[in-house]
Amino acid sequence: MGNLRAGIIPVTPFQQNCTVLFDEDTKSGVVVDPGGDVDVILQTVRENGLTIEAIWLTHGHIDHAGGADELRERLNVKIIGPHKDDLPLLSGLEDQARMFGLDMEVRNVTPDQWLVDGDTVSFGTSTFEVYHAPGHAPGHVIYFSREEGFAHLGDVLFAGSIGRTDLPGGDHQTLLNSIRDKVLPLGDEIGFICGHGPGSRIGDERRSNPFLKGL
Template identity: 40%
Template sequence: MNWKQIPLGPLQTNCYVLFNHQREAVIFDPGGDAHVLKSWLSKNDITPAAILLTHAHFDHIGAVSDIRQTYNIDVYIHEKEQDWLTDPGKNGSIHFLPDSPIQTEPADHLLQGNSSLNVGGFTLDMYETPGHSPGSISFYHKETEVVFSGDVLFSGSIGRTDLPGGNHQTLLTSIHQTLLELPENTTVACGHGPVTSIEAEMDSNPFLNGFS
């Protein structure tokens, strides 16, 4: 098992590809520049089996339609954001990309709760981690000791909460009661910027001090 970080789209959102020795993969948050992602997949002879979305803000979904159609694969999203893919107002693209709002077909699978998810030969622990958005999900892959957390937790920072559906206290609760409960050696594959670790953020993230 291995994984690759590929920044994509107008905000260089981190897309991640988790793949196995059979060159099968799941894709997290293809935010744009579908041609870049498809080129990398082709070059490395990797065939994706599904798209998993940590949430549905515009910068995380820009290449969903292209990748889904190219590989004929299913899309998974939290049920609280099921209509964000079809609504440029809710995914924010109408405001941030008024000349090219993002609108795609609904997701094939709606997720909820904390549970185990089996897709494309991969098993991931799925955790609801709202706060940045109401349907934010973090996907933990035990075998590679990595959590794909979207915009919940960053290196030295946390996700913004000033967008519709965001809540600062809810975000802090998600981080402390869910992400920081993972093993300290867990790699945090963030939605933007460099990867980090649970241990590093516990030790030095200034936004997590004084939480109660």
Template identity: 50%
Template sequence: MSLKYQVVPVTSFSQNCSIVWCDETMEGIVVDPGGDVKQLEMLINELGVKVVNLVLTHGHLDHVGGTEPLAQALGGVEIVGPHKDDNFWLQGLEGQSQMFGFPLTQAFEPNKWLEEGDKIHFGKQVMDVIHTPGHTPGHVVLFSEEAKLAFVGDVLFNGSIGRTDFPKGDFNTLINSIKSKLWPLGKDVRFVPGHGPESTFGHERASNPFVADEMPLY
């Protein structure tokens, strides 16, 4: 029994949408279906994954733009997340669409907001929900302790961190989320960021110029 995943870059922002599943039951989730719904639907069918939830890490358009159409295409699966503090982003999706030149995306609310300590179940797998504000106030991270794997959205990247210049973003809050919520999970944890290549928490603690343990004194 193990957790499997496939990352699919979607939209012109190359946002990492992840199809994640239990290889014993083939039940799974889709994390951050930002767009390119037909491509996602075809791949889900090819893989043979029975999607039980669409899970959102935060409310930015490139992460949520394809959510409602994909939910409908998959027979009305439930949308869960992010934390309710990102509701203002979801309610502003029409404005985000115009600002970024994306197809018009209507405002929506998930079937369920996520809180710190919630758990996402699919097949025999479970992922912990960790509230990690800073990039957005309602950002969440999904963590599988068994697989030592985290889906971190736009909190942390290979060699960088999420932007904090959007409304209700905050640099110090983001740094605190990374150091106090993610680092304790272990240096051997691999993570899938919202954009770009994967990395491990250990690698970022050693070399990431924003959050490394030993910042050089230049």
């Protein structure tokens, strides 16, 4: 990658990859999916001398969005994404916390800007294309930097696996369609970060991920 850098902060009991994307030269960046542990996120931002321009959400599950409203308030920045089909999830984050029996600070949240397929978002000198990729969650979006050959896929595709589809709003075939139509066409050489576990390359997953056989 050029000037684009990514740092991962595992947050919440789900060990979700809260990701800080930033420009190495300008130190401007965004926080992707602040699911919780906001103090830890802020400490990382401060220690690295970063200026956060916005919060980007891939989807509305608690481990990705549970800390977004608090972080927005403390950084005084806007929340961008996901697609508006995740409004019910984001409006029910406190209910999700109770459902999972989580003892963590969670607030329902409404983003400042919804995203749709074909939008672009940017910070510093980096521009990302937005693709609506439902299946794991109805309003899930992914972020793709064509210039850097890098994508943030949230919980759509993992190294060796795919997002679960047994949560409210999930649908297995819809997820496979999203991977086939939105992720694989990005190109085999594209490296990605995902919502849990290590990242990978799209080509490696196309060749070896058992869930992608036949796509």
